[in-house]
Amino acid sequence: MQLFLAILTPFFGAALVAGLARHGRTVSAWTAAGVTAAALLQLLPLMAASFAGTTTIERLPWISSAGLDLVFRMDGLGVLFVLLILGIGLLVILYAHYYLSARDSLSRLYAYLLLFMGSMLGVVLSENLIQLLIFWELTSLSSFLLIAYWRGREDARSGARMALAITGAGGLALLAGFILLGHMVGSFELTQVLASGDLVRAHPLYLPALLLILLGAFTKSAQFPFHFWLPNAMAAPTPVSAYLHSATMVKAGVFLLARLFPVLSGTDAWTWLVGGIGLTTFLLGAVLALFKHDLKGLLAYSTISHLGLITALFGIGTPMAALAGVFHIINHAIFKAGLFMAAGIIDHECGTRDMRRINGLWHAMPHTATLAMVASAAMAGVPLANGFLSKEMFFAEAASAGSEYRLGWLLPAVATLAGIFAVAYSLRFIHDVFFNGEPVNLPKTPHEPVRWMKVPVEILVVLVLLVGIFPAQTVEPLLAVAAGAVLQGPVPGHSLAIWHGFNPALWMSVIALVGGAVLYRFRRPLFQLHDRLDKRLQGRLIFDALMQGLFGTAERLTRWLDTASLQRQLALFVVSTLVLGATGLVLVEAPLTGTRALLAVDGVSLMAGLVLILATLAATALHRQRLTALVLTGAVGLIVALVFVKFSAPDLALTQLSVEVVTVILLLLALYFLPATTPRESSAARRWRDAGIALLAGGGAAALAWAVLTRSNDGLAGFFLENSVPGGGGGNVVNVILVDFRGFDTFGEITVLAIAAVGIFALLGNLRLPGPTQDASGRAWDSDTHPMILATFARLLLPLALLVSVFIFLRGHNLPGGGFIAGLITAVALIVQYLANGVSWTHARLPAHTHPWIAAGLIIALLTGLASWLFGRPFLTSAFGHFDWPLVGEFELASAMAFDLGVYLVVVGATLLILINLGLVHRASANPEATPWKP
Amino acid sequence: MLSSALILAFVFVAVAFGLSFFRLLRGPSLPDRILALDTLYINAIALLILLGIQLGSPLYFEAALLIALMGFVGTVALSKFLLRGDIIE
Amino acid sequence: MEALIALAIGTLTGCGVYLLLRARTFPVVLGLTLLSYGVNLFLFATGRLVIGQPPVISGAANYADPLPQALVLTAIVIGFAMTAFVIMLSLRAREEFGNDHVDGAPPQAGDTA
C-alpha cells in the first residue's frame, strides 16, 4: 500500500495546491515542497530495503480478467529514479518560486508539476507494463500542460501540441508493443517478462514488438528523428525545462531501455537499432547544439546529444555499457538540471537568452558564472566533474565494442567526433555568455539574483564535484543497486576512479578536449554553412508541413463527402441497400421462381393492376404538377385497397380506404403552403442516374416479391386460426391478433400515432404561414368560403357517420372493422365539419385540443393491459365472456374491446389534432380561441 | 347463368374502370381528373358488390359502404382546394 | 396474378424511390407515400395471394394467413403517422428556409438538385 499511497500523494498534492491558489505564492510553494517531501519520506523505508537487495512488490486487484492489476515495484532502478524525481523536484520547486514573475500563477505551475511528478513516479515504480504505460501517457499529458503554461504565447501552444503529438504517438506505439510483449509472455508483469527474455527474443513477434517499444522510448527521449520536439518544448518556463527536459521525462525513454534491457537486448536488431540511433543522435545533437544562439536551445540539443549517448550505451549491450548508461543518467540529470537553472537565472536577469547579445556577464554575476562553468565542465566531460567519468566509460566501451563488429571502428570515431562538438558547445556556453566582450543592449541590466534562487544550482554543482572527485565514496552504492536491477544479475566489476592509466578512452577524451577547443576557435565558417542548411533541415518545419497537409486533406475529403445534401444520402442508402439485398439473393444457387401453384389472372384484376401501375408511373412522370400527381396517387391508394379486398383482407381494405381519405386531406393542406409546381432543377444526367437507381430498386422489389409469391411457407397462421375464437374470443382473426395475440404491437402503434400528433403539435408551435392570396394561375380565390349545400349535408352526415363508426367498432372483434377504422371514420366525419363549416364554427362545438382524448386512449389501453396483473397474468392478457341480458339478448364482452376503445380514442384524437393544427397554420384561419395552448 | 352474367358484368365494370382512368390520365383540366377519380370510386363500389356476389361473401360490403360514405370527402376536399386553396379555414 | 402483383410492387417501389430522390419536399412526401404502398403490398404478399378466404372464422376449410394482414395494418398506421410528421416538417422547413428545397437552399449552378 505504501508505494500506491506515495504515488497518489503528488496527485492529491496537485489538487491541494490548486485549491490553495488564493493563499499566496509562499503557501503554495511550501505545500508543493511538503507534498514532495512527504512522498519521499513514505518511500524511504522501501528504498532502504532495495538497497539491501530486496525488491518490493505491491498489488491491488483492478481488472484481473484482463491481466491488468495495479502492481507496483520498488527495486534499484526505481530507487535511482525516485531520488532523481523527488530530489530534483524539490530543488525545482524552490527554484521556481523565485523564477516565476508575480503575474503568473505559481499554484497552477506547482499543480501541473506535481501531476507530472506523480505520473513519473508511477512510470518508474510500475510492475505491470500496461499500468506503466498509463503513467507514461500521463507524463505526456502533464508535460503538455506544463509546456503550454504561458498559454498566451503561440510558440508555447504549438510546442506543447508538438510534444503531445509525438510523445503521444510514441505512447500508442508503446501500448501496441507492450500488448505484443504480454501476448508473448502471457503476462504484463515485469517479473514474468524479465524472466522470459530468451522466449521473447526467439518469438516471431519479437521484431515488431521491439520496433514498437523502441518507437515509444525514442520519441520520449527525443532520439533522432523525433528529437525536434524537445527544442520546441523550450517555450516552457525554465524550471519546467530543468525538471522535465533534463532530469526526468526525457529520461523515461532511456529508463524503458534500461527496464527492458534483459528482455530485449542482446540481438543484432537491438544493437544496430538502439546503438545506431543512439550514436546518430549523440553526434547530431552535439553538432546542432553548437549553432544554437538561444541559451536553452543549446542546452536542449546538448540534452538530445547526451540522451543519444545513453541510448548508444544501452545499444552496445554489454553489462558494463549498461552500467555506464545508468551512471550517465545520474550525472547528466545532475549537471543538466544545474545548467538549465543557471540559464534560467541568466534569462531572468537579462530578459533574453540570445547568446549573441548576452556577453561578458562575468562581471555582472561572477557567482552564477562559476556555478555555470563547473556544470558545463561536466557537460563537456572535463576531469573532476561527474560527466567525465561516465563519458570516459562510454569511450572505453566504444573502443572495446568497436573491435568486435565490422565497421566497428566507426563507433569510437563517431564518439570522439561528437565528444569534440560537446566540448565546443560547452566552451561556447561559457565563453559567449560570461566573456567575449560586453553585453549588447540587454532589456535589463543583469546582476546576481536573490540568494535562494542560486541555492538549488549550488547544491547540484556540489553534487557534480562530489561525484566527479569521490565517485566510489558517493555514487557507487546507488549505481550498484541500479545497475543490478537493470541487468537482473551480477554487476560487472568496475572501479569508479578518475585515473585508469593511459588507455584508448583517455586518448579519446584528450582528443575531444583539444579538438573541441580548436573547433570553437575556428567556428565562424561552420556557422555560415549551418545558417544555409538550417532553413531546410528543421524537423519542426517538416512536422508543421505534415500537420498542415493532414488537416488540409481531412477538410477537403470531409467537405467532398459530407455535402449536406439529402439526395446524396438517400441515393447512398438506396444503393447500399440494393447491393446488400442483391448479394443476399444472388449468391445462392436457387432459382428465383419457386414451385407454388399460381393463380390465374382475370380481366378485372388485370385492368386494376394496369391502372395501378400506370397511375403510379403517371404520378411520377407528372410529379411537377403537384395537384395532378396527388389526384393520381389517390387513384393508386384506391386500387391498393381493392387489391386488399380481392386477396381476402377486408380489414386492410377498410383501413386503407379511410387512411387514404385522411392522407389526401393532409397533403392538400400542406400543398396550400407549398409551390403548386416543382421546378425542373435536376440535370438530365442526374435524372437518368436516379431513374437507373429507381429501376434497380423497383426491379429488386419485384424480384423479391415474385420469389416470395412463388414459394409457399406456412408461417404461424395455424395457431392463430385455431386459438382465435377459443383463446381470443373473436372471429376476426386479424383483429384478435391486433388486440390480443400481438396486442403489444398495437400498443406501440397507437403510441407512435400519439407521439406523432404530440410531436407535430409541438413542431408547429406558433408556426404561421401566409397562404397565397391567389391560386397558381394567378386567379383570385372564390369568395364563397363555405358552400351552403356542403355545409348542410355535412351536418346531416355527421350522425350517420358516427353511427357507422360505432357499428364498425362493435363488430370489429368478430367481423372486419375495429377500433382503428372506427376511429378514422369518426375523425373523417368531424374533419368534414371543418371542411364544410370552417374552423371557428367547428371550434365552437369541438375542443380545439384533443390531447385529453389521446391521453385517455393511451391510459385506457395501459389499464386494460395492467388489469391482467390483478389476476397474476402478464401484461395485456385478455379475458372475455358471454352475457345474456333480458330483452337485450346474448352478447359478448372482451377486455380486448376496452383496449380497442383506447385505440379508437387515440386515433380520433391524434388525427384531429394533426389535421386541425395543420389547418390552423394558415394565419387567417388562426383565431385567438384556437391559438396554440401553452402546456 | 348468374356466373356468366357476373363475368360479363365484371368485363363491363373493368371497361368502365379503364375509361375513367383514361380521363384521369388525360385530364385536361383538374376538375376532369377529380371527376375521374370520383368515378373510379363509384366504379369501385360496383366492383366490390359484384365481388361480394361472386364470392358469396358479405364481408366485402363494408368496404362499399365506407366508399359510399367517405369517398366523396376526397373529391370535396380537392374541389375546395381549387376553389379556396385553404380547405380548412 | 402473382406476376402482376410483383410488377405492381416493383413499380410502386421504383417510382417511390425516384420521387424520394427529388430535391423538393412535396415530391419526397409523395415518394414516401408510394413507397409505403409498395412495402405494404409486399408485406401483405408474404401471406401469399389467396382469393375469397378472409381470415374471419366462419367454418370454412382454410383461410388466408392473418398475421401479415395484422402486420400491414400496423405498418399502415405507422406509415400514416410518419407521413403526417414529414408533411408538417416540410411546412416548418418552408417557413424556416423560405423555400421548399430539401437542403434549405435552391442549388447553385451545377450543384446537386
Place this chain on the structure above:
Amino acid sequence: MSLITEILLSALVLAGAAFTLIGSLSLVRFKDFYTRLHGPTKASTLGVGCLLIASSVYFSVTGDTLSLHEILVTLFLFITAPISAHLMAKAALHLGLR
C-alpha cells in the same frame, strides 16, 4: 336458388354493370367538363343501385336472413354524389372552364 331469382339477379347485375359502364363512358365521349359531369352522378348511381338490389336479393335468398343494408349504400350515395358533383361544377366554373 330458383330460376326466376337467378334470371332477376342476372338482369339486375348486367343492368347495373351496364349503367356503370355508361357512366364512365360519358367521361370519354363528351367534349366538355360539364357534360361529362352528368354521367357519373346519374348513370353510376342507378348502376350501383341495381347492383345493390341484386346483392340484397342474392344475400336474402342465400343467407338465412333478409339482407337490406345495401339500401344504406344507396342512401349515402344519394347524399354524397350530388355534393361532389355540385362542388366539382362549382370548381370548374371558378376555374372558368368552358
Place this chain on the structure above:
Amino acid sequence: MTAHLPIAPILLPFLVGTLLLALGRLSLPAQRVLALVSVLAQIGAATALLVAVSGGDILVYRLGDWPAPWGIVLVADRLSAWMVLITTLLALWALIYASHGIDGQGRHFHVLFQMQLFGLAGAFLTGDLFNLFVFFEILLIASYGLALHGGGPARTRAGLHYVVMNLAGSTVFLFAAGLIYASMGSLNMADLAAKAGTLAPDMLGLARAGGLLLLAVFALKAALLPLHLWLPAAYSGTSAPVAALFAIMTKVGIYAILRSHTLLFGDSAGALAHLFDPWLMPLALATIVIGTLGVLAADSLGRLSGYLVLVSVGTLLTAVAVGTNGIAAALYYMPHSTFTAALLFLLSDAIRRRRLQHGDGFTPDADMPRHALWGGLFFAAAVAVTGLPPLSGFIGKFLILRAAPGQPWVWAVILLAALLAVIALARAGSQVFFNSQAATVAQAPKSGASPADVTLSGVSSARELLAVGGLLGLILALTVFAGPALDYANATAQQLTDPARYISAVLGGRP
C-alpha cells in the same frame, strides 16, 4: 411484482409520458420533478433487472400470456439489461441538463423525452422482430420531435434529413421483416434462430436477402459507413441534452447488429451463419477512418463531437466483428462511448453559451466565466474520448486491441485514429481555452445567438455542472470498477456466443 420486472422499464416511461400528456397544463417545474422521479424509478428498475439477470438466467415475459413464437415476448438477458441500464443512466443527466431551461423552449419536451425512453427500453428488451420495428418507430418518432425541439433553420434542415433518411430506413426494415417471415415463417427471434439451422434451401436466398436488408437498416441507425452522413449534422444541429440522449441512438443500431449477428446469424445458424461477417469489419474500419477525418476537419466543438460519435461507432463495431473477446471489449466500451459522447455534447453547449463572439467555433475569444473550471472539464472529457489514460476510454481501447491479436489492420486503424483524435482535440482545446484574451468576462450579447440560448442564471449553470459532473462521475466509476464491469461484459459475451440457452429460455421445451 418481480414477475413483471422485465416490462417495468418499458411501462414506467410510458405511464409518466402519458400522465404528462394528460396533465398538459402542468407547470414546467412540476413536469421536471415528475420526469426526474420517473427516470430515477427507471434506473431502479433497470438495476433490479441487471441484478436479476447477472446470474446468467434469461427472463422471458410473455405478453398477453401467449406462448412464443406466436405471442410477443420480452427477453431480458445480460445484454438487454446492460443496454437498458446505460440508457436510463444517460437519460438522468441529459434530463437534468435539459431542466436548466432548454425544455421550456418548445412544447411537450418531457412527454417526448419519456416516450423516447419508452421506445429505447422496448427496443432493447423485445424478443420479436416486428415488435422491434414498432419500437424503432416509437423511439424514432419521439426523437424526431426532440431533434426539432427549439427550432432554427440549421436544426430544421438537419431534422428533415434525419427524418426522411429514417423513414426510408423503416421502409427497408419492413421489406426485411417481410422477407424473413416469408422465408423462415416466424418473427420471434429465438424461433428464427432455432429455424435458421434447418432452412429449406430454396428459401435461403430470401432469408439471406432479408438478413442483409436488416443489416442495412441497422447500419443506418448505427451510422455505419456509408450511411453515416446524417449523423454529424443531426447531432450537432439539435439541442445539447437531446444530442446527449441521442448518444444512445446509434447504440440501438449497434445493439441490433450485435443481437442479430450473434443470435440470428450466429455459429448455429447453418447456411445463414456469419451472414454479416464479410461486411462488418471493413465497414467498421472505414467508419473509423472517415470519422477521424471529420474530427480533424471539424471547425466547432459540436461537429467535432458528432464525428467522434462516428469514430466510437466504428470502434464498437470493429470490436464486435473481432469475435467473442472483442464483443466483451465492445460491451465494456459501450457505456464509456455513450457517456463520453453525451459529456462532449453537453460541454460544447455549455461552452458555446459562455463564449462571447464565436460560440463553440475554434477561434480565439474572450475568456469565459470560470475559465479554468470549464477548461479542466473539457480536458477531462478530451482525455476520456481520445482513449488516453487513465480513463475508461483507454481501458476499452486496450481491451479491443488485446482481443484482436494478429489483426494488424485493426491495430493500425484504432491506434492511428486515437493519435489523430489527440492531435485534433489538442488543437481544439488550445484554440478554445489557451488562445484567449484574458479578462473581459462581461456577458456581451453574442452575435447570431441561436434560439437554444438561455441566460446563464446561477441555478441553470449549477444544473449544467451537475449534469456534466454526473457524466464524468459515471466515466470515473467505469474506470475504477473496470474489473467487475469487464467481468460482466465477459459473461455477457459468453452468453451471446451460445444462443442455445436464449432459444430454450424463450421457446421453452422446443429446441
Place this chain on the structure above:
Amino acid sequence: MKKWLPHPLLTPILALVWLLLNNTVAPGHVVLGLLLGWAIPRFTLGFWPERVRIHRPLSLLRFLGVFLFDVLMANVAVAGLVLAGPRSLNPMFVQVPLDLTNALAVSLLANTICLTPGTVSARLSSDQRTLLVHALDCTDPEQLIHTIKTRFEAPLKEIFEC
C-alpha cells in the same frame, strides 16, 4: 324536452339505420339502436342546433316517390344521351330563381336537381336566391325552370317551410 330529445325525427331514423347496418331486428339491437339514436344527436347537438320540422309528412312521402321515379328516368335518359353521343345534345346553363329560404330545403333541392333530369346544380348565388343549373340537353330553359319549380321546389317548400 329540447335538451333531452333534440331531434325527435332523427332518433328513429338512426335506430332504423342501425338495424339496417346490422341486418337484423334482434331485440338487443333494437334497444341499442334506439339508445344510439338518442345518444348521438345529443352529442352532435352543437352541429345541428335548429330542429327540423316536417309539416306535411305525407307530401314528403309523395315527394320521395316522385324523386325516385325521376332518378330512374333521368338515369335512363342520360344513359341514352351518352350512348347517342355528344352531337345529339345541346348543353346550357340555366339560372333558376329560388323561393326557398330554409338551408336544408335549398340543399335538398340542389341535390335533387343533381340526381334528376339531366341537370347538375352548379352554383348557388351568394344571396341564395338563384341556383345556376347546368342542363345536359335542354331546348327550352323556361320549360326546365318550370319543371324544377313545380316538381321539386314546391313540395320541398310545403314540407319544410310555411
